[in-house]
Amino acid sequence: MDSIKDAVKAVSLQEILVIVIIGCVVYWTLFYQDRLHSGIPTAGADPKAWFKVASARKAFLVNGKGVIQKALKDYTGVFQVVTATGTKIVLPGRFVEEIKNNSQLRLPDVIHKEFFASYSAFKPYASSQTACIMTEMVRTKLSNSLGNMINDLADETNCALDEIFGSSGEWQTRNLKTEILHLIARLSSRVFLGQEMARNEKWLNISKSYTVDSFIAIRMMREWPAALRPLIYLFSPECGRVREQVRTAGRLIWPLVEARRRSKRKALEAGLPPPKARDSIAWMDELADGAECDVPCGQLILSVVALHTTTELLTQALFDLCRHPAIIQPLREEVISVVGDRPLNKATLYNLRLMDSFLKESQRLHVGDITTMQRLALSKVILSDGSTIPRGAKVVTTTETMVDPTIYTSPETFDAYRFLKMRQGAGQENQWQFVSTCSEHLGFGHGQHACPGRFFAANETKVALCHLLLKYDWKFSDNAQRDGTDVTFGTEFESSLEAKVVLRRRNEEIALSV
Numbered sequence: 001m002d003s004i005k006d007a008v009k010a011v012s013l014q015e016i017l018v019i020v021i022i023g024c025v026v027y028w029t030l031f032y033q034d035r036l037h038s039g040i041p042t043a044g045a046d047p048k049a050w051f052k053v054a055s056a057r058k059a060f061l062v063n064g065k066g067v068i069q070k071a072l073k074d075y076t077g078v079f080q081v082v083t084a085t086g087t088k089i090v091l092p093g094r095f096v097e098e099i100k101n102n103s104q105l106r107l108p109d110v111i112h113k114e115f116f117a118s119y120s121a122f123k124p125y126a127s128s129q130t131a132c133i134m135t136e137m138v139r140t141k142l143s144n145s146l147g148n149m150i151n152d153l154a155d156e157t158n159c160a161l162d163e164i165f166g167s168s169g170e171w172q173t174r175n176l177k178t179e180i181l182h183l184i185a186r187l188s189s190r191v192f193l194g195q196e197m198a199r200n201e202k203w204l205n206i207s208k209s210y211t212v213d214s215f216i217a218i219r220m221m222r223e224w225p226a227a228l229r230p231l232i233y234l235f236s237p238e239c240g241r242v243r244e245q246v247r248t249a250g251r252l253i254w255p256l257v258e259a260r261r262r263s264k265r266k267a268l269e270a271g272l273p274p275p276k277a278r279d280s281i282a283w284m285d286e287l288a289d290g291a292e293c294d295v296p297c298g299q300l301i302l303s304v305v306a307l308h309t310t311t312e313l314l315t316q317a318l319f320d321l322c323r324h325p326a327i328i329q330p331l332r333e334e335v336i337s338v339v340g341d342r343p344l345n346k347a348t349l350y351n352l353r354l355m356d357s358f359l360k361e362s363q364r365l366h367v368g369d370i371t372t373m374q375r376l377a378l379s380k381v382i383l384s385d386g387s388t389i390p391r392g393a394k395v396v397t398t399t400e401t402m403v404d405p406t407i408y409t410s411p412e413t414f415d416a417y418r419f420l421k422m423r424q425g426a427g428q429e430n431q432w433q434f435v436s437t438c439s440e441h442l443g444f445g446h447g448q449h450a451c452p453g454r455f456f457a458a459n460e461t462k463v464a465l466c467h468l469l470l471k472y473d474w475k476f477s478d479n480a481q482r483d484g485t486d487v488t489f490g491t492e493f494e495s496s497l498e499a500k501v502v503l504r505r506r507n508e509e510i511a512l513s514v
């Protein structure tokens with residue numbers, strides 16, 4: 001005891017002060033990288049708190065949606081919030097039109113930053129050549145081939161549904177989201193990679209789980225101070241699992257890339273035209289044109305953007321059928337009259353106008369996040385109200401316009417006919433289609449980074465829904481909590497993996513298979 005006292009006496013007050021200051025700096029550097037932007041009000045911050053940033057962060061993590069909703073009422077213009085991924089400037093919905101095509105506000109760069117893309121397990125999230133090629137591939141090659149892939153989508157839906165839900169006429173209870181994820185993984189893989197890979201369980205498992213597992217690992221990494229993350233990355237089982245998935249994707253996809261390249265070389269050597277590129281591997285390789293492109297990582301990020309988003313849309317749509325059973329029969333009648341005895345094709349899908357409206361309404365009420373259109377400011381941007389977005393700031397807009405009573409009558413009420421009626425207004429035919437984007441409906445974002453996969457997602461969902469409507473009866477089980485199906489994280493909400501439906505096979509009135 002005496003020796004400790006002697007040691008303490010030996011340390012001067014100045015030395016103690018230096019130790020405390022160094023301790024604070026180290027603690028601050030490790031734990032609080034978030035900085036507030038000056039001149040912008042901070043939502044959720046406790047004005048009396050010593051650590052304003054920490055108090056704003058805590059408030060946001062506990063109830064991000066509430067913090068944003070309150071701030072939209074409290075402030076007339078932009079404000080900032082401190083999220084799990086740092087400070088973000090929030091632009092109310094009225095700024096959407098103003099920023100939608102601003103080339104200094106970029107989506108891929110913010111994803112790169114937030115998803116630790118410099119680590120190999122998260123390389124698919126990099127704003128690299130590969131991601132650009134993937135986005136370009138979706139925007140051009142995939143979208144230009146939509147008409148040719150409807151037969152494949154119908155065929156795969158037919159086979160997959162037989163396997164997933166079977167043909168029993170007895171009522172059966174299922175966890176809906178898990179089954180729909182499997183269906184969408186098969187449909188997407190059929191188009192992106194061909195029939196063989198759509199039936200390859202190893203690939204299907206990785207394409208489904210990479211998104212979830214990488215999100216879990218990334219969320220866990222965010223909990224740690226930046227300085228410790230390289231260690232966490234090396235030793236955490238979560239990151240190890242994702243690293244292994246990236247390696248397995250490479251083992252599955254590279255041989256396919258090589259095979260495409262070989263047959264192209266052979267054809268050229270024989271003086272023949274190269275085989276026509278018909279899937280996303282060949283399309284990506286073609287767009288890369290010899291430049292570096294990690295095709296397996298491109299396929300993983302394609303799965304990230306395509307699978308869970310479309311699964312959520314179709315799952316919520318089926319829950320909406322159960323919540324509003326009166327709409328089931330009109331939707332079925334539309335499919336029967338529009339499709340008739342023809343195979344499903346681009347024109348029939350376009351003419352399913354009630355289904356189009358139903359999907360848009362379902363997406364409006366289950367948009368998934370109160371914020372959208374994430375962007376990174378590459379340079380300083382000055383908004384029309386004089387507010388400044390500094391270079392390097394992260395920006396989001398809000399989706400409150402999607403339930404604005406001045407735009408939508410009774411906005412909280414589900415109305416499957418809403419957009420069908422709105423399309424009947426003079427000059428409004430195109431504005432309210434499912435795939436149209438505008439500042440009043442941000443389900444697919446808006447502007448230069450609006451989802452380029454929405455045309456494919458719409459076709460895929462409509463084909464699946466034709467089969468699901470005509471081949472199955474749907475309802476909630478008696479004890480289902482009808483309104484309790486959404487789970488929330490911060491500002492995000494999505495259907496629960498636990499939510500169940502009851503279904504049984506029925507005899508379809510028309511043959512939908514090719």
Ligand code: HEM
Nearest residue numbers: 135305306309310313373374444445446449450451453457
């Ligand atoms: C219902 C399904 C889908 C929903 C709700 C959805 C939603 C979105 C949203 C909200 C964005 C951001 C838009 C913005 O910030 O302005 C986005 C971007 C993107 N989506 Fe989708 N998406 C879906 C399906 C798909 C599919 C099937 C693909 C690919 C085939 C895809 C590919 C992409 C890509 C590549 C981007 C990034 C665009 C860019 O960086 O410019 N999405 N999506």
